[in-house]
Amino acid sequence: xxxxxxxxxxxxxxxxxxxxxxxxxxxxxxxxxxxxxxxxxxxxxxxxxxxxxxxxxxxxxxxxxxxxxxxxxxxxxxxxxxxxxxxxxxxxxxxxxxxxxxxxxxxxxxxxxxxxxxxxxxxxxxxxxxxxxxxxxxxxxxxxxxxxxxxxxxxxxxxxxx
Numbered sequence: 459x460x461x462x463x464x465x466x467x468x469x470x471x472x473x474x475x476x477x478x479x480x481x482x483x484x485x486x487x488x489x490x491x492x493x494x495x496x497x498x499x500x501x502x503x504x505x506x507x508x509x510x511x512x513x514x515x516x517x518x519x520x521x522x523x524x525x526x527x528x529x530x531x532x533x534x535x536x537x538x539x540x541x542x543x544x545x546x547x548x549x550x551x552x553x554x555x556x557x558x559x560x561x562x563x564x565x566x567x568x569x570x571x572x573x574x575x576x577x578x579x580x581x582x583x584x585x586x587x588x589x590x591x592x593x594x595x596x597x598x599x600x601x602x603x604x605x606x607x608x609x610x611x612x613x614x615x616x617x618x619x620x
Contacts, residue, residue: 505554509563516600523600529580530605531558534573 485504489496494508514525535543550556553567561567568576580603597604 511563514600521601525600526560527558528560528568528573529576529603531560532568532573534570534577536574537577
């Protein structure tokens with residue numbers, strides 16, 4: 459089953475968008491297929507909500523793995539800087555109005571202490587390296603959280619997803 463992220467990519471770059479305009483019925487169909495809800499707002503954009511477990515079973519190894527976007531979606535003063543975090547919360551006072559948001563399965567918010575603990579775990583597990591010519595990185599998306607640090611210069615992305 460495709461993820462909501464891949465469904466959103468199909469919406470933005472595929473048959474669900476015609477001439478830059480979203481086909482609302484197609485978006486609603488994809489969301490229904492993914493057990494997600496969609497709510498349209500006054501700007502004709504969609505708020506897509508789905509509830510997923512924070513820990514999943516790896517499809518190949520059977521291991522229980524942390525598999526969610528809390529550290530990505532939840533800005534904190536630590537990750538965004540205090541001024542940017544305050545501006546973000548002033549601009550989007552309701553968590554459900556934010557472009558990206560995550561909460562506990564019961565809808566309750568994560569506390570800053572919980573978010574800091576998650577970020578501490580991510581930081582302590584981070585392996586940083588300097589790319590060299592001809593480097594190749596293979597990532598198991600279930601086992602490895604991945605990203606990049608800020609940089610300057612040209613960027614070339616070569617991706618294959620299985």
